[in-house]
Amino acid sequence: MNTPERDGAAAMRLEAENSEQPDANGALGGPRALAGRHAFLATDQGPGFLELSFARRASTRGCDGASSWLIGREAEIQDIIYTLLSHRFVTLVGPAGIGKTTAAIGVAEDLQSQFNSAAYFVDLSNLGDAESIPGAVAFAVGHPPGAGEPTVDITRRLSSGPALLILDGCERMIEKAAAFAKHLYDTAPHVLVLCTSRQPLWLEHEHQFRLGPLKTPPEGSGLSAADALRYGAVALFMDRASSSGLAASLCDADVPLVVNICERLAGVPLALELAGSRVGTYGLRGTATLLDNRFRLLWLSRRNAVPGFQTLQAMIDWSYNLLTGSEQFVLARLAVFGVPFSLAAAQAVVASELAHEADVARALISLLDKSLLAAVFVDGQRLYRLLDLLQTYAEGKFAAVADRADVLERHAGYHAAPRKACAAQTRLGPQIDVADPGLSLSIP
Ligand SMILES: Nc1ncnc2c1ncn2[C@@H]1O[C@H](COP(=O)(O)OP(=O)(O)OP(=O)(O)O)[C@@H](O)[C@H]1O
Numbered sequence: 078m079n080t081p082e083r084d085g086a087a088a089m090r091l092e093a094e095n096s097e098q099p100d101a102n103g104a105l106g107g108p109r110a111l112a113g114r115h116a117f118l119a120t121d122q123g124p125g126f127l128e129l130s131f132a133r134r135a136s137t138r139g140c141d142g143a144s145s146w147l148i149g150r151e152a153e154i155q156d157i158i159y160t161l162l163s164h165r166f167v168t169l170v171g172p173a174g175i176g177k178t179t180a181a182i183g184v185a186e187d188l189q190s191q192f193n194s195a196a197y198f199v200d201l202s203n204l205g206d207a208e209s210i211p212g213a214v215a216f217a218v219g220h221p222p223g224a225g226e227p228t229v230d231i232t233r234r235l236s237s238g239p240a241l242l243i244l245d246g247c248e249r250m251i252e253k254a255a256a257f258a259k260h261l262y263d264t265a266p267h268v269l270v271l272c273t274s275r276q277p278l279w280l281e282h283e284h285q286f287r288l289g290p291l292k293t294p295p296e297g298s299g300l301s302a303a304d305a306l307r308y309g310a311v312a313l314f315m316d317r318a319s320s321s322g323l324a325a326s327l328c329d330a331d332v333p334l335v336v337n338i339c340e341r342l343a344g345v346p347l348a349l350e351l352a353g354s355r356v357g358t359y360g361l362r363g364t365a366t367l368l369d370n371r372f373r374l375l376w377l378s379r380r381n382a383v384p385g386f387q388t389l390q391a392m393i394d395w396s397y398n399l400l401t402g403s404e405q406f407v408l409a410r411l412a413v414f415g416v417p418f419s420l421a422a423a424q425a426v427v428a429s430e431l432a433h434e435a436d437v438a439r440a441l442i443s444l445l446d447k448s449l450l451a452a453v454f455v456d457g458q459r460l461y462r463l464l465d466l467l468q469t470y471a472e473g474k475f476a477a478v479a480d481r482a483d484v485l486e487r488h489a490g491y492h493a494a495p496r497k498a499c500a501a502q503t504r505l506g507p508q509i510d511v512a513d514p515g516l517s518l519s520i521p
Pocket residue numbers: 146147148149150171172173174175176177178179180246273275313346347350392
């Protein structure tokens with residue numbers, strides 16, 4: 078195994094224990110061919126996060142070789158692999174902390190057994206500027222630093238056989254990352270390109286794969302602990318809780334409390350692991366109490382906490398600061414809903430002389446694009462909602478807007494007329510009857 082030096086790019090080589098040659102069309106076999114296959118994983122090096130992750134993964138690998146570090150993403154991993162094998166170019170899209178990088182590594186681990194040569198991981202978040210992308214990728218694939226034109230060498234090195242290239246964190250330099258991914262797709266027909274990004278690259282051959290939250294059981298479902306742990310959100314939360322020192326395993330009596338915590342954290346892996354890591358100190362009930370108010374984001378991100386807590390706040394700040402003025406305007410005011418809302422409701426409540434209805438519609442679409450809003454379907458109707466953690470953040474912004482009273486008034490007025498959509502209880506506006514108590518949401 079070669080050991081390339083590191084020039085700021087994260088390079089990782091996944092060596093295959095078994096390899097499989099592509100068929101005459103270059104296809105690498107379907108997802109079924111992958112089932113139950115877990116090759117030995119070897120890494121040369123990577124940034125801290127990956128080294129730690131891989132170390133943990135290596136140590137938690139079961140004696141059958143199956144990995145246990147990745148929780149609750151089996152179906153998604155197989156779907157992503159299937160899409161990659163069919164289309165060669167996939168972008169995993171989702172908000173900060175939803176698990177894109179983790180899922181991409183899971184894909185690499187499962188796919189590695191299909192490759193004769195290697196899979197490569199390039200962490201774009203470590204790069205100082207977008208111009209370094211070709212150099213970083215070249216380095217990852219073994220091109221010596223300073224040895225001529227990297228882009229040409231990348232294509233040459235990747236043309237000999239099938240390979241997987243992961244470009245992680247494309248949103249930070251979206252245009253250059255998109256241009257590079259397209260170039261690679263066009264010039265290296267054996268390469269599967271897997272990008273992760275908080276927003277799509279919007280390229281012609283790109284297949285977007287929206288990564289949703291980990292699954293949480295429905296509240297009040299009366300599940301046993303064993304059944305609840307089959308849901309990814311519960312399993313991840315409890316895994317981190319026991320790593321933080323919780324001695325007891327989940328018992329049936331605590332299931333409703335844990336399900337409620339997972340629900341309030343919207344199944345977002347980063348939030349689940351940050352909250353889970355407090356359980357050793359505060360206990361399950363204490364952690365739930367700490368989360369039990371609007372200040373949970375503040376709590377999750379308070380300054381003297383472990384670095385990950387600050388990461389959450391920083392990630393949300395980062396995403397917010399990159400928005401255009403009108404996106405920020407709309408996002409802050411959408412906090413008034415607190416529940417899923419329709420486009421018409423958003424326009425009626427947010428639009429004013431400061432922002433026209435068309436601006437609100439445009440902002441809504443681009444917030445969706447940037448993974449700050451989720452689309453949900455209620456009774457077949459498309460609605461939108463802020464992720465729970467973002468809701469809290471947006472409420473903070475909304476508290477400071479000059480036209481807050483006007484927005485609240487329009488919100489009250491909109492709901493005064495009986496309507497089916499959005500007729501759910503709101504947290505910030507006036508209380509409204511729940512028209513459909515069985516309101517069930519599914520995040521696609
Ligand atoms: N399925 C999972 N199983 C176990 N841990 C997970 C899973 N998904 C995410 N995590 C953990 O949650 C945290 C956030 O995940 P990750 O870094 O993959 O998110 P991301 O979507 O790539 O975020 P960003 O947009 O900031 O890059 C990580 O610490 C990771 O270990």
